[in-house]
Amino acid sequence: MVKILLIVILILFKTTFALHGSIKGFPKKAPEINNLITEEGKQFSLKNLKGKVLIITYGYTSCPHVCPTITAFLKNIETELNKKGLKNKYKIIFITVDPKLDTQEKLKKYKQEKGFKDWIFLTGDKKALKKVWENYDVFVQDKGFMQMKHGNMTMKHRMINHTAKITIIDKNGYIIEEFKTMYLPVDEIVEDVEKLIKEN
Numbered sequence: 001m002v003k004i005l006l007i008v009i010l011i012l013f014k015t016t017f018a019l020h021g022s023i024k025g026f027p028k029k030a031p032e033i034n035n036l037i038t039e040e041g042k043q044f045s046l047k048n049l050k051g052k053v054l055i056i057t058y059g060y061t062s063c064p065h066v067c068p069t070i071t072a073f074l075k076n077i078e079t080e081l082n083k084k085g086l087k088n089k090y091k092i093i094f095i096t097v098d099p100k101l102d103t104q105e106k107l108k109k110y111k112q113e114k115g116f117k118d119w120i121f122l123t124g125d126k127k128a129l130k131k132v133w134e135n136y137d138v139f140v141q142d143k144g145f146m147q148m149k150h151g152n153m154t155m156k157h158r159m160i161n162h163t164a165k166i167t168i169i170d171k172n173g174y175i176i177e178e179f180k181t182m183y184l185p186v187d188e189i190v191e192d193v194e195k196l197i198k199e200n
């Protein structure tokens with residue numbers, strides 16, 4: 001009887017603490033992010049964010065479809081987390097996949113225009129960014145510019161194929177899980193991040 005009860009408790013415990021993302025290969029010490037600067041021109045280091053849960057995404061400001069979708073979901077996640085009073089317990093970080101166009105100034109402007117005022121945007125030279133993409137398993141393929149027809153107008157679009165995902169890092173600097181989709185499941189992510197914030 002005691003044994004059965006113990007198993008039930010164990011199962012309940014496990015379910016309560018189960019994460020919703022993809023956990024293969026994790027937890028893994030998050031590789032340091034070197035030689036990138038923020039939209040404010042400050043050197044970035046993961047060490048300065050220790051104690052916070054980090055939500056990292058990868059994209060570029062002129063992305064026509066994927067990034068606007070991901071950032072919109074992230075905005076919802078932010079709203080929900082802030083409603084729970086967790087505003088200072090986590091940080092959303094956007095790492096560019098476009099070293100050509102996403103300069104510090106451009107990221108700053110994008111952040112202001114889109115109202116992502118509490119997020120950190122990172123850029124750097126191609127070499128430094130490439131290292132980060134590799135370390136965080138982000139595929140990036142610069143396709144240059146593509147002409148696209150919109151009715152009888154032709155518009156030039158900046159096209160970069162890139163992995164659409166978020167990486168979640170816990171308070172101790174370990175990658176815990178990833179969500180590999182542009183359609184982020186808001187409630188599940190909020191639940192996971194809250195859990196990671198409240199974890200000892």
Ligand SMILES: [Cu+2]
Pocket residue numbers: 059060063064065066067068162
């Ligand atoms: Cu994109």
